[in-house]
Amino acid sequence: METQNLNVIVEEIVKELRNKTSFIIEASARHVHLDQETVEALFGDGHELTPVKPLSQPGQFVSKERVTVLGPNGQLENVAVLGPVRKQSQVEVSLTDARTLGILAPIRESGDLDQTPGITLISRGGRINLDSGVIVAQRHIHMTPEDAHLFGVANGDIVSVKTPGSRGLIFENVVIRVSKKFATRMHVDFDEANACNLGKGMRGTIYKK
Incomplete structure (x- = not known):
């Protein structure tokens, strides 16, 4: 019995140490963020996004609403709309998705939308052409200030992850990316997730050469 208790204690210590030196990696599927004007153009005047599933980042959610993303050479159907609404609409795809659509989407941080290509969004109730807003999201780590201090990094730092x-x-x-509003998670797109055979609960560590 004493040996079993000791093993449990050791496992808990190992788990705690692992959690302090690594972070969960999550795959972010293609999705769109919409401003209120675009929400209403697609789903009707006064429409509000309907939450159906919370995301790991506090206050963010997958909504019931879905759209088709239409490009010059192809389309992506049943694309999730994430909430809450934003100040500017944004479409996040992988490089593979961008080739399917027939556009050259730049690798950018979320919200950096200057000189990005536009796209057409279609719902059952509407259709709208966006002049810009399509990006391939730069791989990133959301961090709380406490975890940023623990890992020895600051907002805007560029790191390698193993x-x-x-x-x-x-x-x-x-x-x-550091904020009190975040939960500590690394986000990659599906191309990147497939490259590392990402599984549920996989944890990454900051790699220093």
Whole structure:
């Protein structure tokens, strides 16, 4: 019995140490963020997004609303709309998605939409052409201020992240984003998730050469 208790204590210590030196990696599927004007153009005057599932970042959610993203050469159907509404509409796709659509989407941080390509969004009730807003999201880590201090990083820092497993790799050019509003998570798109064989609960570590 004493040996079993000791093993439990050791496992808890190892788990705590692991959590203090690594962070969960999540795959972010293609999705759109909409401003209120675009919400109403697609779903009707006065329409508000309907939450159906909370996301790991506090206050953010997957909504019931879905759209088709139409490009010059192809389209992506049943694309999730994430809430809450934003000041400017934004479409986040992978590089593979961008090729399907037939556009050259730049790799950008969320919200950096200057000189980005436009796209057409279609719903059952409407259609709208966006002049800009399509990006491939730069891989990033949301961090609380406490975790940023723990990891020795600051908002805007660029780091490398190592992943474990049979297809473990090192992600370069990962931007740190620090806010009291965040929960600590690394986000990659599906191209990147497939490259490292991302599974539920996989944790990454900051890699220093």
